[in-house]
Amino acid sequence: MHDVVIVGAGPVGLLLAGELGLAGRSVLVLEREPAPGSPWRTAPLGVRGLFTRSIEVLDRRGMLEPLLATAGDPAALAGPRRRAVGHFAGIMLDAANLDTGPQPFGLPSSTPEFVMTDLGTVETVLSERAVKLGVEIRYGAEVSAITQDDRTVVVSDGEQEYAARWVVGCDGGRSAVRTLAGFGFDGTEPTFTGYVMLATITNEERLDPGFTLTPEGMYINMPTPGHIGMMDFDGGAFDRSQELTRDHLQAVLRRVSGIDVTVTDVRFASSFTDRARQATTYRRGRVLLAGDAAHIMSPLGGQGLNTGLGDAVNLGWKLAATVRGSAPEGLLDTYDGERRPVGAQALDWTRAQVATMRPDPHAQAIQAVVRDLLATRDGTNYVVRKMTGATTRYDLGDEHPLVGRSAPDFRLEDGSRLADLMQDGRGVVLDFSADGCLRDSGWDADVRYAAGPAVDDLGLGAVLVRPDGIVAWVGDRVPDREGFDRAARRWFGASGAR
Numbered sequence: 001m002h003d004v005v006i007v008g009a010g011p012v013g014l015l016l017a018g019e020l021g022l023a024g025r026s027v028l029v030l031e032r033e034p035a036p037g038s039p040w041r042t043a044p045l046g047v048r049g050l051f052t053r054s055i056e057v058l059d060r061r062g063m064l065e066p067l068l069a070t071a072g073d074p075a076a077l078a079g080p081r082r083r084a085v086g087h088f089a090g091i092m093l094d095a096a097n098l099d100t101g102p103q104p105f106g107l108p109s110s111t112p113e114f115v116m117t118d119l120g121t122v123e124t125v126l127s128e129r130a131v132k133l134g135v136e137i138r139y140g141a142e143v144s145a146i147t148q149d150d151r152t153v154v155v156s157d158g159e160q161e162y163a164a165r166w167v168v169g170c171d172g173g174r175s176a177v178r179t180l181a182g183f184g185f186d187g188t189e190p191t192f193t194g195y196v197m198l199a200t201i202t203n204e205e206r207l208d209p210g211f212t213l214t215p216e217g218m219y220i221n222m223p224t225p226g227h228i229g230m231m232d233f234d235g236g237a238f239d240r241s242q243e244l245t246r247d248h249l250q251a252v253l254r255r256v257s258g259i260d261v262t263v264t265d266v267r268f269a270s271s272f273t274d275r276a277r278q279a280t281t282y283r284r285g286r287v288l289l290a291g292d293a294a295h296i297m298s299p300l301g302g303q304g305l306n307t308g309l310g311d312a313v314n315l316g317w318k319l320a321a322t323v324r325g326s327a328p329e330g331l332l333d334t335y336d337g338e339r340r341p342v343g344a345q346a347l348d349w350t351r352a353q354v355a356t357m358r359p360d361p362h363a364q365a366i367q368a369v370v371r372d373l374l375a376t377r378d379g380t381n382y383v384v385r386k387m388t389g390a391t392t393r394y395d396l397g398d399e400h401p402l403v404g405r406s407a408p409d410f411r412l413e414d415g416s417r418l419a420d421l422m423q424d425g426r427g428v429v430l431d432f433s434a435d436g437c438l439r440d441s442g443w444d445a446d447v448r449y450a451a452g453p454a455v456d457d458l459g460l461g462a463v464l465v466r467p468d469g470i471v472a473w474v475g476d477r478v479p480d481r482e483g484f485d486r487a488a489r490r491w492f493g494a495s496g497a498r
């Protein structure tokens with residue numbers, strides 16, 4: 001029996017698998033596809049943007065460098081018209097308006113804020129690490145049944161049964177695990193049908209590069225010739241079970257763009273919608289959900305993958321401690337408590353964009369107002385901070401503005417960075433106090449101790465960082481030992497329980 005069976009070897013399942021492997025748990029990943037590397041996951045079709053929070057997670061586990069070795073140019077997607085830092089509802093955000101200095105209680109970071117990559121590259125980096133950590137990935141195994149009691153959960157792919165103490169459904173937007181385990185999945189119905197295609201397009205030069213909002217919706221002319229995205233505000237009426245024909249794709253492109261282009265030789269095409277739904281709980285008994293299995297939304301604003309990676313890193317250490325038996329009471333439930341609100345915000349973020357883009361006169365009037373606001377510094381910075389997750393804060397109490405946020409990348413004078421200290425998946429206590437007040441704290445199994453001084457300690461005496469990089473506690477110049485112990489107990493249970 002495995003400690004954990006993960007269903008789905010997408011980015012979320014693979015990151016979670018690596019986190020559990022790092023904590024020494026036995027993990028089996030079951031993946032429906034016979035092998036990795038589908039053209040839908042590699043560039044250009046599988047191109048995805050990663051934001052600050054995801055980039056930090058990869059950096060803190062030593063996976064950023066291999067990823068960056070293959071990443072593309074973020075400005076390329078916006079097209080050559082202007083230097084842009086993303087978009088809101090298809091309205092481009094001008095990089096010239098962006099405040100690039102550190103935010104309050106922030107530090108300059110050595111990592112980029114945005115990385116353009118593709119699912120295939122992310123999955124390669126994540127799976128190589130997971131396998132090195134002892135994770136088994138079985139391809140060609142499509143889970144079609146689940147049963148659970150209070151001690152075990154068993155999944156089946158129709159040929160074989162796999163028993164585990166826990167199962168996590170990371171099997172994407174049409175999650176079988178979600179359905180089979182009886183999760184509720186509530187939300188809103190689509191207003192548009194979206195399309196992605198790779199085709200030959202006669203007179204493609206008539207289409208503007210990058211994102212173009214039109215009275216009918218939006219089209220995106222991506223840097224690879226013939227790679228087009230479209231959003232058609234048809235009320236989600238297109239029957240997505242039918243085959244996507246050249247005629248249909250051409251008709252939609254002509255209608256949405258208002259340009260008489262001709263589509264030939266469709267090599268790849270698929271459709272999506274802005275249906276936005278979220279699981280009503282992320283845990284039922286011994287079954288949990290993460291990533292698209294827990295929340296679906298339109299791709300507008302690049303939230304799905306980033307939110308899913310956030311789920312995985314939040315869940316990994318909590319589930320590992322629960323399996324090990326060292327978790328404090330209720331630790332696993334904080335996964336749902338922390339991540340479901342973040343998922344709900346991501347859904348709303350994409351809904352707000354859809355509502356702004358709609359072709360009706362009311363939405364068009366709102367769009368004009370939003371366009372004016374986004375042309376300002378405040379507007380641009382508001383959107384970029386929301387989009388990149390910089391404003392995300394878990395409600396862990398109000399004792400300090402940093403608590404509940406991702407820790408800034410503190411740099412010690414010996415040259416080490418917080419990210420270096422987090423590679424083994426333990427929490428970290430950074431003790432900047434002159435006499436190392438928190439030394440020999442007794443939490444070594446779960447928390448790595450590192451003494452300052454720091455290049456910039458932001459005026460703090462100590463910081464306790466959870467394994468997922470979230471600040472759990474902040475100490476004054478002379479850190480309060482009892483406060484630290486309370487915080488450590490809250491997240492790691494009894495000292496030395498491992």
Ligand SMILES: Cc1cc2nc3c(=O)[nH]c(=O)nc-3n(C[C@H](O)[C@H](O)[C@H](O)COP(=O)(O)OP(=O)(O)OC[C@H]3O[C@@H](n4cnc5c(N)ncnc54)[C@H](O)[C@@H]3O)c2cc1C
Nearest residue numbers: 008010011012032049142143171172291292302304305306
């Ligand atoms: C056009 C487009 C552009 C996007 N751009 C961005 C972006 O820029 N930034 C961003 O953050 N997000 C983006 N997204 C969303 C992002 O791709 C998804 O949120 C992300 O892939 C979800 O990862 P996941 O691991 O949860 O699920 P998936 O990537 O869907 O992986 C699920 C895996 O589970 C497997 N599986 C499914 N069913 C079973 C089963 N029964 N048994 C075993 N295995 C199964 C699948 O084969 C798959 O490998 C975009 C989406 C689209 C459509």
